[in-house]
Amino acid sequence: MTPQEIQTRLRGRFGEAVGPMADTRRDPFFTVGKGALLEVAAFLRDEPDLAMDALEDETALDWPQRNVLEVVLHLFSFTHRHGVTVKVEVDRAAPSLPTLTGVWRAAEWFEREVYDLFGVSFEGHPDLRRILLPDDWEGHPLRKDYREAGGWHGISNERENPLVELRRLDQKRRQENLP
Amino acid sequence: MTGQRHERTPGARANPRAVLLGTLAFGLGLPLLLFAAVLVLSPLSRPVMAAALVRWLGQALGTGWEPSAWSATGQQLLYGVSIALLAVVLVSFGAVVSGMTVWWEMRVSSRMQSRVGYNRVGAAGFFQWVADAVKLLFKEDLVPADADHALFRAAPYFVLVGFALVFVALPFGESLVAADLDVGVFYVVSVTALVVVGILLAGWSSNSKWALFGGMRSAAQVISYEIPAGIAILVPVMLAGTLSLQGIIRAQGPWPWQWFALATPAGPLAFLVFFVAQLAEGNRTPFDLPEAESELVAGYLSEYSSFRFALYFLVEFGNLWVMAALAVTLFLGGWQVPFAGPEAFAAARGTAVLPAAGWWGLQILSMGVFAVKTLLVVNLIVWVRWTLPRIRVDQMMTLCWKYLVPFAFAALAVTMVWQIVVSRAPAVGDATGLVLTAAALLLGAAFLRKTFRNVAAAHDRVDLTNW
């Protein structure tokens, strides 16, 4: 099935909870309401003609202007060899989403990563903690408004840039050299 | 910077010919010296011989020493000094053999892996083991803060003592043994068990989980494999009718069909069981579980450094010689020299207390035979290590209890029956030896053929350069 057909099928089942196909000239996607996500996911996996048995990827996008975080699911069916991209919008200030761990086990680590880098908390996740960054890291780096703290536990992440320093040195020397 | 660095290196390099000569002088000289010391000291450390030597020396120097006229203390002192000298020589021999085995093993393994290996210190990197030992001596002797200090420090000595004591009963030649114990085999098996005490102590006292794992594995492994090894040893013991290592060798002959490994139908099986069990007791691949690098980082050695680490290392590689020498003694005819039976030795010895020159020549021959055989077995062990993967803990146990122990018992039973058969029909014994020897030769030839085919299959050729 094409993504369009899948979207139509879902729309028939879940109505307005499933958004329209996005108007894009690249890879198509559609959004799903946060409340219906679990049911849609289970439906996508269990319905024989959809059979999305694999969660290929789960990640997020930060849209500060719209004040939303989009959680992006890339689903794939090994039975029918078709796939679809589903997005869920969550509030940027208090992002949370029911976990998909019960539907696809791969979601466990993907959701930990999304939590780590975007700060989306997944309700019901069995082991929701940071995965890539240290446990006491502050902030969620892939958010657009993230600023580096300049170091971690006294370990600086800055170093002198010799190119800049040399330029300053040159300027001084040239000024001295001028008559 | 590039240019300067390149200029420095050749300047520091010595004349290659001098390096080669120096390496050869040291590499051959040191073992030969030690062998000579063993050769001279082990017969002469007997009280009678020592006394005769002193008497002879006294005559030569004109001082007229007569030890039999000395007080009991003086005689004991003489014996003590000669024994102490021999002990020093034997321990040095163990250390030197261990070091040279490290070098040899590294060279052999590197070629098997298409590498060059040690090649910087001395010709062919020979002095690398000396350099490593010296480096280890200069390292800081660390004891973990939470370790059991006393046990941690004591553990290496258990290992070293267990290793060194074996040399008391280990023969080097016809009369070249520190003490030909009547219970030689039993003694060797007992003192080698001390090594596992040391390893277990090391594992426990380090207060490291990895070390503990290694120690426990080692204890389980060594104790289990004592059983098949012990039963397999019973086969030559039964055939020879003695527990003395020298006696077992004397019961065999110089030719392969007279060796216990090939003289009886159960011989190959017993030898195999013994060899595998020895690998396990020596913690050699495929039984290197106690220090399995990819699992336990360094096992019981994890927390050791400096000289203590060097001691473990010394024992691990020195053990190769012990393992091989035992295998040679029990199954491969020991020091038996072709065309020189016991009567030849007796004839050459003469009637004087101090033996004649011809006897010393025969001793050198027997020592040479023994050393060559032992080194071949050492090579076999090295070769196996660089070929095989490691087995798992449960498989190690399975192999021991389900395979080696029954096999060892089977070998024992067959040998019992065999002895009865041979006592009725001695010709069967000779025929079996010849058949088995022929089979072994055929297998060897087939193996070599396969090896050369492997070279050809890889579009390569035999090339022994680039050392």
Place this chain on the structure above:
Amino acid sequence: MSQAFREYAAPVVRTFTSIWDGLSITLSHLLRRPTTIQYPDRTPISVRDMLPPRYRGFLEVDAAICTGCQACERACPISVIAIAVEKDPAQGNQRVVTQFDIDLAKCMFCGLCVEPCPTGSIQHTREFEGSQRHVRNLVVRWADPLKPFPVYKVPKGADHHPRAPLGSLVRAKMEWQRWDAPAPEFLPPEPKVAAPAVPAAIPAAAATAPPAAASAAPSTSPTVKEEPKP
């Protein structure tokens, strides 16, 4: 019974045959020539000459054909190259390059700077040995700030630009500098400027950023060179 026996015996047989195979292969390697090349002093020719021509070693700039277009500087994703071009009034407003520095300590030898160069002035060489005691000395300076070099004017219709032998320039520089040469003393840091204020519209960022971030100067941050996005 026979089934059980087969299960017991088969592994033994397989063990022997497979070990037989394995031993014969390792022995065959013992008889073959090792493939190791003993870098650096026991190679038949110098390692530099064994490398393929496309090898991406140290960058080299031939100032004689550098047009000062700064395409390489723009192409570098990690700002390893710093070029400054000025008009020299003394030479009739001729454009001169006063700074052409390449920080080899940071360079990742990707080759992206070589591709846009219109004259082939900047090239990777086969030089790769350049250890220095001080990391600051790994900045290779292709322009002398006191004697800036004039930019190269591409002759009309020229498709070939005469270039010094590849590698000779960078090798000369490397050999000229001792490996333990003293590092240049940099000027004391400028007083720190306040970091650009965090956009007030996003409260989450202010909460996540610790106070230290406010005072840290982002000007010398190694990888991030552009202004934050709105």
Place this chain on the structure above:
Amino acid sequence: MEKLILRKIEAGREEMILNFGPQHPSTHGVINLLVETDGEVLRRAIPDVGYLHRGLEKIGEQVGYPGFMPFTDRIDYVAAMFPNEGWATAVERLLGIEAPPRAQWLRAISCELCRIASHLVSVGTMAMDIGAFTPMLHGIREREKVNDLLEALCGARLTYNYHRIGGVAFDLPEGWRDECLRFLDHFDAFLSEFDRLISWNELYVRRLAGIAVVSREQAISFGLSGPNLRGSGVDFDLRRDMPYGSWALPDFTKAVRLEVPVGKGFVGKTGDCFDRYYVRCLEMKVSARLVREALASIPEGEIAAKVPRKVKPEPGEVMSRIESARGEMAFYVVSDGTDKAYRVRVRTGSFTGMGIVEELSRGLMLADLVALIASLDVVAPEIDR
């Protein structure tokens, strides 16, 4: 870390907690596994990753499209050609351009060579983790030969940075084809020797057969991909089933014959460590043949398409999947119309591979854990990015 241990383990039990890493010989990079053992038997192993996190996705938002190419090398530096290809195809799809055929061929050749190089490390380290050191160095020796070829092709041995948006950086050098064919002739002999040296060694087989079995359903649910997925008996290969780049060209697929080796319980159960291992051995053979066939049929022509000086795709997003040596490597790129990507997401095979370790580790022995990690062929930089 303390907190984590306490949270994960109920009070009053006597299991030992081991820190298996981050500096451990067989974690293949800097990975920590919190191992809870009862003697030699594992209760579970909890992977703790992130030690090699370099924020490559964040960097991708800041360096621009062409400038991210050398960074992709660092995503998986054991098989750097694949992230190169993934990034190039993703941006090409975003731009709506296509690389010329010769470039596609060159990409396929370089990637298949790289797959051989990567699998050589994988099978070699597998042998090393099982305790056989020699096969590992034999694998590295052959990998060095592949690296020599790739170095002659693109100038680097590890971080190739060979592919470009719209094509590749260099054409084949003089005499390269013959060198490559000579290597492939030798390589076939090497593979059979390697099989006899270690793959079918009984001790080795027994260490891997029936260990850490991943069922078909489990593999799919956990998102395993590539050889790990095929080891579990799923006959799926992106090159064949969701063709991209050269694999979407009819001329190419006509010229080469892609066989997809699938695990079928070669010695134990389908989906055990040996299946995952041996699928890689077979894939090397297939890749070697693919390179040979691709070299024989390579068309003449341009090696790079016309790409605007400033790469500025229209707003939109693509999910571009390629079959990397470690499974599906997907670049999810979102463009907002500027010359820098709005979001770069790299989905890697090692990440999902590591995700299954905790599940599989229950009841294994300590030595099996080593085999499991090696059989999943995880590489720390690819997990952590």
